[in-house]
Amino acid sequence: MTLVRKMRMTDMIKPVQLPSPWGDARLTVVVPTYNEAGNLPALVERLLALPLPGLRILVADDNSPDGTGEVADKLAIENPDRVEVVHRAGKEGLGRAYVDGMSRAIEGGAEYVAQMDADLSHPPEALPGMLGALLSTQASVVIGSRYVPGGELDENWPLYRRALSGWANLYVHTLLRVRIRDLTAGFKIWRADALRDINLERVQSNGYSFQVEMHYLATKLGHTILEVPIRFEERRDGVSKMTTATKVESALMPFRLRSKHRNITR
Template identity: 45%
Template sequence: MFSLSFSGSGSATIGADVSPIIPETEDKFIMVVVPTYNEAENLPSLLKVLFGLGLNLRVLIVDDNSPDGTGQLANQLAVDDYPGKLEVLKRPGKMGLGSAYITGFKHALSRGASFIVEMDADFSHDPKVLKEFARVIKKADVTVGSRYVAGGSIDERWKLIRRIISKGGSIYARAVLRLKVQDTTAGFKMFRAEVLRKLPLEKVRSNGYAFQVEMAYLCQKNGFKVVEVPIHFSDRELGKSKMSAKIALEAAWRVWQIKFRY
């Protein structure tokens, strides 16, 4: 077993301990929200790993009518393999990452989840890190899987331009919004349910990576304790990346909109 000790920078380091993670009780469970668009190749493997972690969790798939049949596959898995553990919300079309997460968060809250996770379906986020999140959340309000704190890293297959956009975007957002979190566009997080209940989710307008910046800003503005956990961010093995120049540009101007909206 491991626990995490906290430094002044808000990052976490691993040390030996025998403390429990999250109580295995039906009234205190984690709901993992996974937006999908053409992730049929990754979904069965992801669910197998998630449900094999030994955590008391459920999974919510928010599918934007994937042409590759991800939604239909998720429904089949929910009935045949994970009854009572896997839920599926199917939306009429591609409506954006931010709105998918907001929809998922609200659904998770309505189901009574105590902790809510956001993560990608493509294994760029290692599901096994959820065990560390579950330990950290005992002393935090939000945990963030960070590439840019000590111990964090990015897949060596990332092209230079993508590294510049990612790292530069974090520096830019931190400068404009005075954010303390190092990885402002991190999409792998665990929230206490009370955090999401208190945040003005109905005001969130950002999609793409700007959504992550907006959520980071709202958490800081509302005084929640955010702790970054170092992760290795892997490039996807299967399927196609959703990153585009349009998404990067949206994030750039949305930062200023976020600054003056709240």
């Protein structure tokens, strides 16, 4: 049975200083992008400022028409040993971008793989504490959670988004029986070995339901999942990528997951 534990993090503003060798861990942060030219430079700057010398950034851009790919290339030239860009053919969905980026991160030698949005809704400064929580436990993945004690939502997050997020969590909980409070969370750090065990090639979700499928697979395979609180911010630049199509996919996916992964084995 998967063990889901809740842990408080006391400081979500100032990044914690991890002792060696924890702070030197090979951590690759995968950031899918589509029209995030206004946010990406600030995100990369904040990530590279963290006290994690082993941190690398992999931007997976879906041929953004606003020039995000070119912005990412410039950042990679300025930081050749720490920023890498994967240019994808087009907008194939968040799930496909993550599968591509995470697979490349593992192939590149990452011991740990983080995933986060490019819109600055996830606080980069929380990553050292999340990595410390992962390394100090037997967890396979640490989730930056909005819905455990201590977690917060930006006061500017629209009411309809709060309602949709709450309904989605209740809906998936009911159908899949996964004991995670923030089932749709997109801010996480995985052990590379856990991702190999899950086998990214069998992940089918294209959109935001990728998060649910990954949690479901980890649960079915008996991995320990740890949630720590974060403050989730509303994006300051650009627009949300949540479309009617992604909402429909997310609504149907739990039924598909129950059928597809019912008898999953390693």
